[in-house]
Amino acid sequence: MRTILRRPDFRLLFGGLLASMTAESILLLALAIWVKDLTGSDGLAGATIFAVIAPMTLAPLVGWVVDRYPRRPFFVAANVATAALLTPLFTVHDAGDVWVVYLVAALYGLSSITLGAALSGLIRELVPVELLAEANGVLQTVRQGIRLVGPLVGAALYAALGGWALAGIGMVGFLTAAAVVTALPAPQQVPPTVRLRWPAELGAGLRHLAGEPALRRALLGYGLGSLVMGFSESLIFAYVDQGLNRDAAFVGVLVTVQGVGGLLGGLCSPTLVRRLGEVGTLAAGVAFFSPAALALAYPDLRLGFAAVLLAGVSLPLTMVGLHTLIQRRTPPALVGRVAAATQAVVSGPQAFSIGAGALLVGLLDYRLLFALVGVATLAAGSYLWRGRHLSAPPGAPAPTPPTRPTLPAPRRPVEDTDRPGLPTPADRRHRDSCPDTTNGRPGGAAVRRG
8 A cells, every 4th residue: 555655646635535534434423413412312313314325316416417527626626515514503502403403414415425426536537547446445444444433533522512513623624625635736637528418427327337247246246235234233232232231332342343354454455456356356345244244143252353353344345346446447537427326326225224124123033134144245245256257356467258169161172283293284285285396206205315
């Protein structure tokens, strides 16, 4: 990863993203805690997370907008707009103002899609193709590291200073990111592409995902895994309560261990992409979740630590593999739409599985559900692994396409006249028309006299 960090342009981008990722990590949990304090309702607090996820349905429209503007100025403007949309939080005082928090959460979710799509395009412009995996690996490593402390810091700041202070800190983070990214050198201008009618442009990202074999397999396999991976968000509480007989607060310890695994996965992800390719790395990430889930089906603390560590490793592998695949296999003019469409396609099954897990954990034994998660993720990982040849590692020679067998040309029958040393028909005609008078013998051979 030192190679990518030696690039001045990426270091600037990295510094800006560090500020914005910290703001994101602090705000997400704090908004839900704020609603809980205002209303006393767990359900209304959980609805805050739903408000953040709901704008995923607008992903095709967001991607279309992102692709219509230059990456760097658009990314700067999106960060400034994100800071501005937090200002209504300063008007929240009691339970009657909860709708303001929901509105900000929904706009924040829309901003998250926008920033993610713009960032994918910006990285594609700044970073050479051979260093894309390193760039994505560095960002995932930092993101996982921030997740170790960000939510806890946000909760502590909220308890000490209140929600308004968190809004102010979030605004500073996004404005800092905008200011730092403004200093980036302007990338080379991409030649303008032919504009289609807007309905066709809206669906261009989804059509590209469906038409590119590696991306299609990646989304199908990861989508299958996501349908059950979200169960763990609810199952982990049952594991701690019913399996380990500990308080719910112990989940925080397991989340910390999972964050350590995320750091390890982020550090290892570029190496795996170079050796296995993007689809192979994605397959490894999904498959690693299988033994983790199966281990959690048996309530043992030592196994539990190993399981959540392995689950932490899997997340950055899937993200780095998927994001690098999108950036390598998508034309620059389509990156925003494809990234936004991918985020929507992946987040949909995840949101469904989180809700389904919360319902099923009250009906079925959590151990049975963890076993189901293990089997399903193993199947999804196997499906992805069988398609790893679709994305060869960077620098590997492309496989030679099989050639159609060719039949030998039919041989022309060989006549005596074609054999060397024998006279041809032309020779015979010439000989007949010009008799040989040597030694007075027509057509006879010359006789040497001794």
